[in-house]
Each structure stands twice: as C-alpha cells, then as structure tokens.
Amino acid sequence: xxxxxxxxxxxxxxxxxxxxxxxxxxxxxxxxxxxxxxxxxxxxxxxxxxxxxxxxxxxxxxxxxxxxxxxxxxxxxxxxxxxxxxxxxxxxxxxxxxxxxxxxxxxxxxxxxxxxxxxxxxxxxxxxxxxxxxxxxxxxxxxxxxxxxxxxxxxxxxxxxxxxxxxxxxxxxxxxxxxxxxxxxxxxxxxxxxxxxxxxxxxxxxxxxxxxxxxxxxxxxxxxxxxxxxxxxxxxxxxxxxxxxxxxxxxxxxxxxxxxxxxxxxxxxxxxxxxxxxxxxxxxxxxxxxxxxxxxxxxxxxxxxxxxxxxxxxxxxxxxxxxxxxxxxxxxxxxxxxxxxxxxxxxxxxxxxxxxxxxxxxxxxxxxxxxxxxxxxxxxxxxxx
Numbered sequence: 001x002x003x004x005x006x007x008x009x010x011x012x013x014x015x016x017x018x019x020x021x022x023x024x025x026x027x028x029x030x031x032x033x034x035x036x037x038x039x040x041x042x043x044x045x046x047x048x049x050x051x052x053x054x055x056x057x058x059x060x061x062x063x064x065x066x067x068x069x070x071x072x073x074x075x076x077x078x079x080x081x082x083x084x085x086x087x088x089x090x091x092x093x094x095x096x097x098x099x100x101x102x103x104x105x106x107x108x109x110x111x112x113x114x115x116x117x118x119x120x121x122x123x124x125x126x127x128x129x130x131x132x133x134x135x136x137x138x139x140x141x142x143x144x145x146x147x148x149x150x151x152x153x154x155x156x157x158x159x160x161x162x163x164x165x166x167x168x169x170x171x172x173x174x175x176x177x178x179x180x181x182x183x184x185x186x187x188x189x190x191x192x193x194x195x196x197x198x199x200x201x202x203x204x205x206x207x208x209x210x211x212x213x214x215x216x217x218x219x220x221x222x223x224x225x226x227x228x229x230x231x232x233x234x235x236x237x238x239x240x241x242x243x244x245x246x247x248x249x250x251x252x253x254x255x256x257x258x259x260x261x262x263x264x265x266x267x268x269x270x271x272x273x274x275x276x277x278x279x280x281x282x283x284x285x286x287x288x289x290x291x292x293x294x295x296x297x298x299x300x301x302x303x304x305x306x307x308x309x310x311x312x313x314x315x316x317x318x319x320x321x322x323x324x325x326x327x328x329x330x331x332x333x334x335x336x337x338x339x340x341x342x343x344x345x346x347x348x349x350x351x352x353x354x355x356x357x358x359x360x361x362x363x364x365x366x367x368x369x370x371x372x373x374x375x376x377x378x379x380x381x382x383x384x385x
Contacts, residue, residue, distance in 0.1 A: 004087030152289035176358030184300030188276030209240030221331025
C-alpha cells in the first residue's frame with residue numbers, strides 16, 4: 001500500500017488505511033506500507049517503508065515525498081502481488097512507476113476530492129476553474145491506467161465516470177465502522193464533566209479543521225440556533241490548519257463562549273465524545289464518504305448533514321437523520337430537528353451504520369485485488385490490450 005498520509009497524521013484516509021490493513025492481516029494477507037517519513041524520528045513505526053519527505057508548509061503535519069528512491073528494488077524483493085495506492089499525488093505516481101517497472105497490477109483508492117482542496121493549498125497563479133481542470137487531466141490519466149479504482153460511495157463513482165470514462169473497473173467499497181466500538185451503550189459522562197457541560201445540549205462535529213470542511217456554515221447555523229435557544233453548546237473535535245480562522249469566526253459571530261475547540265482527541269477516547277453529544281452535524285461538501293457520520297450513527301446519535309454527495313447518500317431525511325441546504329437557517333433547523341427527534345430516528349441511525357460492515361468491505365476488496373492480478377496477467381500474456 002502506498003499513501004500520501006500516514007501516522008502520526010490523522011485524517012479519514014489514515015483511518016481507512018489502518019482499518020483495512022488490520023482486517024486484511026486478520027485474514028492472513030501480508031501488507032507492506034510505503035509512506036512519507038514523519039518529521040520526528042520517534043514517530044517512525046517498525047515495518048513501515050518510509051520515503052524521505054519534506055513538510056508541506058501550507059498544511060502543517062503533512063509531508064511530501066519528493067526525492068529519488070530505490071523503493072522499487074525493495075518491492076521486487078518483497079515479491080508483492082498487487083500495489084494499492086491510497087494517495088492521488090506524489091505516492092500515486094510512485095505506485096504507478098513501481099507497477100510499470102515491476103509489471104505488477106495497481107489499484108487506486110479515491111479517498112479525497114483533491115480538485116476541490118487544491119485552491120486552498122496549491123500556490124499557482126491560475127483561476128480555480130483552470131487549476132481544477134488541470135488536476136482532472138492528471139487524475140484521468142491516473143485512474144484510467146489503474147487495473148481497478150475503489151471509491152467509498154455511489155456519488156463519487158458517478159462523478160468519476162464523468163471525468164474518467166475509460167476506467168477499467170470501478171468498485172464502491174465504503175470503509176466500514178466498528179459498531180462494537182461506537183455504540184449507544186458508551187458512557188459520555190466523563191467528557192461532559194471534563195468540559196463542564198452536565199445537563200447541557202451538545203452539538204458535535206468531528207474531523208480535520210480545514211477550509212474545505214465548510215465549518216463556517218456550522219458556526220453560522222449554530223449562531224442562528226443560539227439566538228433561539230441559549231442552553232446549547234457546539235463542540236468541535238479535531239485539529240487542522242484552519243483552527244485559528246474558525247476560532248476567530250466564532251468570536252465574530254458572538255458564539256465563542258458556547259463553542260469548544262477540543263483539539264486532537266485520541267482514538268480510544270473518541271467514542272466517549274460521540275456518547276456525550278445530543279446530535280452530530282456535518283456540513284462538509286468535500287466528503288467522499290464521511291466516516292464520522294457513520295461513527296455518530298453507530299453511537300445512536302441523530303445526524304444533521306449537508307444535502308450533498310456522500311452525506312446525503314447515508315442520511316435519509318426524516319428517517320435516520322436530517323438534511324440541510326447551504327444556508328445557516330436550513331442548518332439550524334436541521335440541528336433543531338435532530339435535537340428533538342424521537343427514538344425511532346436514533347434506532348434507524350444505528351441500523352444504517354450496521355449496514356456498513358467492515359468484514360464485507362474487506363472481502364470485496366480482496367475480490368478487486370484478484371481481478372486486478374488476473375487482468376494484469378492477461379495483459380502481459382497478450383490476451384487483452
């Protein structure tokens with residue numbers, strides 16, 4: 001597996017990789033990770049093949065592997081059967097190069113809408129639409145050269161078909177959620193007491209605090225909601241480059257005293273934060289799946305989510321959650337509905353999360369690997385072009 005992001009960086013891609021790697025190893029497969037080296041030597045893990053990397057100054061915590069390497073030689077020694085790229089940028093290019101040199105099949109997972117994040121992090125004197133088109137030209141080449149492409153939702157499959165119509169195979173395999181870890185029986189009392197929020201209404205958001213996550217809509221929606229109900233709090237769990245920006249916005253909106261930015265929360269504590277909340281809100285239009293939405297639903301929490309892409313695919317308005325449009329009033333109304341919903345909605349949310357089985361997803365991924373291996377063999381034997 002090749003990835004542009006890995007521990008100690010935490011995001012949805014890393015979460016997906018770790019879960020997939022664990023389940024594959026439980027099935028007896030051997031997984032070798034190739035990732036950018038961390039900034040601190042103490043963060044290196046034994047058994048990970050690191051590429052020399054530099055910090056990405058526009059996104060603290062991210063590293064870019066941009067130096068020559070002999071990793072192809074290592075891959076040849078490992079005698080791998082398939083190369084799986086979880087990145088779309090530097091490491092994707094390396095995976096494709098390795099596949100070509102070693103005559104191995106390459107599978108690409110499309111985790112991130114890099115075309116929409118690029119305007120925040122890429123310094124190029126080009127209008128956003130032009131930059132986006134350039135990225136799609138590159139992505140089309142990448143996706144159509146892979147033996148198979150894996151996406152986490154039908155919405156993303158439909159979009160990629162428009163930009164890369166000649167992909168050999170595209171399969172929807174969502175990252176599952178562990179419903180034994182995230183469940184309605186978890187006690188969130190300690191989290192409430194830690195933040196002094198006993199008997200308060202808590203609205204939760206979890207994820208990277210980045211510009212593309214559309215947190216401004218949540219803050220503005222919460223501002224509208226607070227004007228109608230002063231006994232509610234917004235808790236934002238996570239870290240990221242836009243944290244200071246959103247903290248300033250909360251102050252400008254007059255909601256700073258009701259908004260808690262917790263910073264990074266370890267994985268083993270995260271279920272308690274979901275348990276401590278009364279409702280979950282997600283406004284990001286950037287999501288290809290939205291794992292945190294499933295974690296909230298597995299915890300039995302009603303979700304107020306943006307009516308777009310993967311979130312709208314998971315949340316069924318009025319059944320297992322509530323959808324809102326791109327305006328603060330709509331967001332506030334959906335959060336209100338989530339806070340006052342009945343137990344039937346909560347049960348439906350839990351049932352929806354249970355549909356995303358981790359074991360089923362990994363089983364289907366293995367089938368994709370088998371397809372990629374057989375297709376590559378057929379190509380090398382001249383049976384297909």
